[in-house]
Amino acid sequence: MTALPPRSAFPTGFQFGVATSSYQIEGHGFGGAGPTHWDTFAATPGNVVRAENGARACDHYHLWEQDLDLVAAAGFDIYRFSTSWARVLPEGRGPVNMEGLDFYDRLVDGMLERGLKPALTLYHWELPAALADKGGWRNREITRWFADYTHVIMARLSDRIWSAAPINEPWCVSWLSHFLGAHAPGLRDIRATARAMHHVLLAHGRAIKVMRAGGIKNLGAVCNFETALPADASPESEAATNRYDAIFNRFFVEAMFKGRYPEAALEGLAPHLPEGWEDDLATIAQPLDWFGLNYYTCKRIAAAPGPWPGFAEVDGAGPKTEMGWEIRPEGLQEFLTRIARDYTGDLPLYVTENGMAAPDRLDKRGLCDDQDRIAYYAAHLRACQNALAAGVPLKGYMAWSALDNYEWALGYEKRFGLIHLDFESLQRRPKASYHAFKTALER
Numbered sequence: 001m002t003a004l005p006p007r008s009a010f011p012t013g014f015q016f017g018v019a020t021s022s023y024q025i026e027g028h029g030f031g032g033a034g035p036t037h038w039d040t041f042a043a044t045p046g047n048v049v050r051a052e053n054g055a056r057a058c059d060h061y062h063l064w065e066q067d068l069d070l071v072a073a074a075g076f077d078i079y080r081f082s083t084s085w086a087r088v089l090p091e092g093r094g095p096v097n098m099e100g101l102d103f104y105d106r107l108v109d110g111m112l113e114r115g116l117k118p119a120l121t122l123y124h125w126e127l128p129a130a131l132a133d134k135g136g137w138r139n140r141e142i143t144r145w146f147a148d149y150t151h152v153i154m155a156r157l158s159d160r161i162w163s164a165a166p167i168n169e170p171w172c173v174s175w176l177s178h179f180l181g182a183h184a185p186g187l188r189d190i191r192a193t194a195r196a197m198h199h200v201l202l203a204h205g206r207a208i209k210v211m212r213a214g215g216i217k218n219l220g221a222v223c224n225f226e227t228a229l230p231a232d233a234s235p236e237s238e239a240a241t242n243r244y245d246a247i248f249n250r251f252f253v254e255a256m257f258k259g260r261y262p263e264a265a266l267e268g269l270a271p272h273l274p275e276g277w278e279d280d281l282a283t284i285a286q287p288l289d290w291f292g293l294n295y296y297t298c299k300r301i302a303a304a305p306g307p308w309p310g311f312a313e314v315d316g317a318g319p320k321t322e323m324g325w326e327i328r329p330e331g332l333q334e335f336l337t338r339i340a341r342d343y344t345g346d347l348p349l350y351v352t353e354n355g356m357a358a359p360d361r362l363d364k365r366g367l368c369d370d371q372d373r374i375a376y377y378a379a380h381l382r383a384c385q386n387a388l389a390a391g392v393p394l395k396g397y398m399a400w401s402a403l404d405n406y407e408w409a410l411g412y413e414k415r416f417g418l419i420h421l422d423f424e425s426l427q428r429r430p431k432a433s434y435h436a437f438k439t440a441l442e443r
């Protein structure tokens with residue numbers, strides 16, 4: 001049995017947390033939330049396992065007190081959550097659903113009552129369907145709609161939140177959803193992709209400006225990173241790996257911190273970016289107070305025939321999670337070091353997501369002994385310790401996720417939680433990994 005490194009093995013003040021997101025846990029069928037592009041994507045055959053959607057999810061909308069009780073009882077310091085745009089503005093713009101805003105108000109108060117720091121993300125993927133109808137992330141206007149939504153949320157919550165980040169994982173919002181077609185809106189179009197990549201960054205910059213103007217403190221960004229490793233020693237695969245890395249690991253962070261796009265990405269994207277994109281870079285590169293990294297896995301990349309970007313993912317030999325994601329903890333250490341060295345300098349860094357899906361089963365006593373997940377967390381927490389020892393200003397670590405939840409295109413099949421969910425009875429049962437964190441955080 002593996003133990004997690006104890007709190008005392010981290011610097012004083014190092015914060016531990018868990019992360020969740022609105023559509024994945026709340027139950028979007030409740031409380032007057034408007035339809036989202038995830039509802040329509042899921043309703044289209046072939047997109048989501050068993051065509052499942054977030055209409056009920058974990059019913060966190062009604063059971064949130066239980067959930068926050070469990071998170072607090074494990075000794076976590078931070079609760080990273082998101083507000084749903086479509087819950088608060090069912091049409092994406094215009095009339096506010098007060099019931100939705102009241103829900104987040106109670107939720108934030110509930111965190112504070114339990115000693116949890118509310119770490120808010122404003123967008124974790126549930127775009128209101130009415131805005132998807134207008135072109136969603138392809139339409140530059142979304143950057144204004146998002147700024148308005150930011151204002152609505154912040155007018156109500158900013159006096160109590162601990163930190164705020166506009167958009168979770170810009171790569172997923174743009175490339176995964178508009179180039180690979182794996183997430184809503186399920187497009188496979190390079191022009192749509194280039195526009196979404198740019199607009200998601202401009203929306204980030206404008207939202208930060210809105211919040212700064214409102215005097216809101218502790219503003220950051222959350223990007224995901226995947227180590228790109230050449231699948232073989234050929235120069236072609238090395239070049240393909242560089243293109244993959246430029247799109248996945250450099251495009252967003254380079255725009256945010258250096259106000260430019262990497263050449264290896266512009267090679268293919270430049271003809272499809274909206275006219276005058278260069279003029280937006282200054283708005284995108286707003287000063288930030290912290291930066292968050294989501295890290296899960298690495299990819300082996302080979303050159304592939306066909307149009308740009310000409311790369312393909314090749315299966316790696318290493319151990320994998322139930323998602324098929326190769327486990328490579330040293331990648332987390334490498335990214336923490338690399339991001340601090342190349343982009344963020346002394347800025348506080350946080351691991352804002354890290355975790356694994358496992359084929360969790362309850363035993364006869366209703367216990368889930370997820371030792372593989374504990375080993376994954378232990379290895380990645382050690383990677384954080386190594387980064388700290390190398391001088392990286394890492395200030396905290398958040399596990400994905402508190403609860404088993406709606407894992408997007410994979411429906412309810414893939415379980416990432418520290419707490420097991422019976423999606424029939426909605427019963428919550430802490431897994432062994434939950435207890436492992438509780439023990440580590442006490443020490």
Ligand code: FCB
Nearest residue numbers: 021168169224400407416
């Ligand atoms: C991240 C997402 C999160 C969850 C995990 C497994 O990319 O931010 O919602 O799906 O992956």
